[in-house]
Amino acid sequence: DGGITQSPKYLFRKEGQNVTLSCEQNLNHDAMYWYRQDPGQGLRLIYYSQIVNDFQKGDIAEGYSVSREKKESFPLTVTSAQKNPTAFYLCASTREFNQPQHFGDGTRLSIL
Amino acid sequence: SQQGEEDPQALSIQEGENATMNCSYKTSINNLQWYRQNSGRGLVHLILIRSNEREKHSGRLRVTLDTSKKSSSLLITASRAADTASYFCALSGTYKYIFGTGTRLKVLA
Numbered sequence: 001d002g003g004i005t006q007s008p009k010y011l012f013r014k015e016g017q018n019v020t021l022s023c024e025q026n027l028n029h030d031a032m033y034w035y036r037q038d039p040g041q042g043l044r045l046i047y048y049s050q051i052v053n054d055f056q057k058g059d060i061a062e063g064y065s066v067s068r069e070k071k072e073s074f075p076l077t078v079t080s081a082q083k084n085p086t087a088f089y090l091c092a093s094t095r096e097f098n099q100p101q102h103f104g105d106g107t108r109l110s111i112l
Numbered sequence: 113s114q115q116g117e118e119d120p121q122a123l124s125i126q127e128g129e130n131a132t133m134n135c136s137y138k139t140s141i142n143n144l145q146w147y148r149q150n151s152g153r154g155l156v157h158l159i160l161i162r163s164n165e166r167e168k169h170s171g172r173l174r175v176t177l178d179t180s181k182k183s184s185s186l187l188i189t190a191s192r193a194a195d196t197a198s199y200f201c202a203l204s205g206t207y208k209y210i211f212g213t214g215t216r217l218k219v220l221a
Contacts, residue, residue: 033208
């Protein structure tokens with residue numbers, strides 16, 4: 001079955017450390033997105049990519065970085081510059097803009 | 113803020129009752145989508161309504177859209193305990209989706 005796989009499910013970050021969240025899709029979708037969700041809140045867009053080797057900042061990109069070297073993969077790095085990284089991170093993809101998004105099951109990031 | 117605003121923030125009903133949640137927004141949209149999120153999981157797409165549509169049905173779901181009032185509503189009929197989840201509207205504008213704050217629905221058996 002096609003879908004989006006996020007890993008790991010839980011991740012802990014030490015002070016000053018960069019961590020990378022994985023997002024892989026086998027839906028052959030062109031566009032991919034990263035969102036941050038804080039408790040009881042909606043989703044806020046971190047980065048999005050409409051095509052391989054291209055990505056754009058979302059509303060809260062500071063302290064995060066991404067790459068899109070392959071169509072299937074859109075990893076997110078939470079850098080040490082992100083001072084409040086504790087949140088639930090969701091990756092999504094869509095065949096083309098305006099179509100429904102498919103989501104992974106998220107990665108919960110906490111600080112040690 | 114461009115974010116969609118949903119109300120109520122939380123809703124608790126008995127099994128078999130109908131649940132209505134509303135989404136208001138400020139921007140122009142191409143379409144509006146509704147998603148469901150079970151606790152600790154990703155979002156699942158429920159229904160999409162285009163800006164030139166007024167009403168859409170899918171099983172026990174009914175969505176309305178009033179672009180003059182910039183609002184949409186999601187009605188779940190004959191609710192079940194398994195409908196317990198958070199529900200989000202998402203506005204499709206220019207190259208990105210803007211999500212609402214969500215309504216937490218609890219259906220009591």
